[in-house]
Amino acid sequence: MVFTQTAGRRLRGLVIGIDIGGTKVAGGVVTPTGRVLSRLRTETPDRSKAPEVVEDTIVDLVEQLRRGHRIRAVGVGAAGFVDERRTRVLFAPHLSWRDEPLRESLQDRLGLPVVVENDANAAAWAETRMGAGRGVRDVVVVNLGTGIGGGIVIDGALRRGRHGLAGEFGHMVVVPDGHRCECGNRGCWEQYASGNALTREARELAAAHSLTASRLLEAADGDPARITGPLVTALAREGDRACVELLEDMGAWLGAGLANLAAAFDPELFIIGGGVCEADELLLAPARAHFRRALTGRGHRPEARIVRAALGNEAGLIGAADLARDVPSHRGPRRPGRAARSRLLFSRGSGPRPRRSGMRSGGRL
Template sequence: MSSPVWIGVDIGGTKVLAGVVGPEGTVLRTARLASPGREATVAEVEDALSDAVGAVAAGARVAGVGIAAAGFVDADGERVRFAPHLPWRDDPVRSRLTERWGTSVLLENDATCAAVAESELGAAHGAGSAVLITLGTGIGGGIAVGGTVLRGAGGMAGEVGHMKVQPGGAVCECGGRGCWEQYASGPALLRGVRASWERRGPVLQERTGGDPDQLTGPVVTEAADRGDPLAQEVLEEVGRWLGLGLSNLVAALDPECVVVGGGLAAAGEAVLAPARRELGAQLVGRGHRTAPPVVTALLGAEAGLVGAALLARAAASGA
């Protein structure tokens, strides 16, 4: 009989990504489904989680599951108090899924899970302190100090995407205005391109058939790589907003490094280079201090599920 498997599942506003994770953090196989999203019912979201776990388990016995949830997870790891891009509102997610699956379940914020993975295995390995930013449907954050991720009094530290960077600005999914994620995220990138759609180049035209509703982040990144001026311009703008927010975090936390992950990080230097420039220009004490390096997450889109599985395994072993 094969050994039982440990599974990590990362669920956000657009995707459910599950993976079987080996003892050293190696992802052995994955399954990806569309996320039901904010307009779904709680039951539909948890059905999608079950479908993803079943698909990746492929008949193997499951030792435990770690859930990396895009939302505010309480200090006990029992409830998702609020999820801007999902329907969970003070829901006892861990206990429901434990009963449903008949195995141990760990529940944690998705960016916290990614911070654990990048600190233990990735770009922040060996750093005394690090800030991890995930750029996707929104912006998540994790703060690692001395190998430990800061969770806060209520378990909700690191929700940096909802820092206010533009008072009275764009309406956010959280109900507030001017949140950082409204200016430096995947949806912000697409909104920027659509706002100037008449200036699209031939690559954007070809890949979308002229329909802005067919835009995706990878299409914009590809167009920028192939020299499309509009795609390059909007990525530059998103990068500047990213750097502005990072300057606030660096001023408050003075981390040894900043790690940027999530789907939008695939744009690489097209977004990171302007972020570094803006960070350097806005950082308090510039000229008298060194800005931390801003680097791409090594574990990519799998960081959240890897961290979730690592935390689930550690919790089961009492580590």
């Protein structure tokens, strides 16, 4: 389906934002100020399912959310590689999408303009425009979840890179020949500063029957496999020294990686989001300290601030909705012009070709 262009305008009214992760698909009806009026959430279909199953899930959420609302567009934040035109999901590690023309498929089924964006980019945009980075023009957002993703906003614009794949910070190699990463490399940053890294380190400490991990092991009913990142954070808040040290170690890795990003992008502000940020200053305080120690030219340059994200788990869908506002207004399928209709008609062999005149291009004989 083709939509007409409305140049130079952003859509007002209500837009639906969809956030697709490895475990959940969340959706919401979002106002121009970023307020979420209604919400729905469901589980992400198993990666073994056909691409159409995930598409069906998105369509079902949108159809439920649009009841009683006049919706102008849909923004979809997807965990994966999205092309620079924001139309196709090139690769999604937790889904079966491989070069999937998602925007076209959803527009045909929904009859609304659709924008597809990387989920971390969408969250970064929301935090910059409506969250912790409001009023700041140069921001790097780092999301700490199962892995590490992020987004780059420079001079007030979201930077996606030439192929749309910028912001994959988690796969910077920080330890040559380090821990094996799901991406196929070794020593990626997310193997040391993500939710998975925190859980792995805690389980290894408990499995070694270290006396310092006695409370952690007791809280997991004696089974290291039951230890999770939220459990570590909860015990650290209660003052358990082993869990505090685990978060300090992770904070040091986080700070080192941020120093690398500062050398590359020189932002005014780092915003740290994702579920791991529930640890708050138990994580961010050691991150700031190590950032200062690792920063290139420390003591002779301005330092970027490091703050916690403000929008929580809804940043992705809020950002996806806001990015969809740059899609032209929906005025239904566009009819081809007379010349285009003639070309289409004759290309199908349904009549004689038009007689060529004696004029060539440029109006010369």
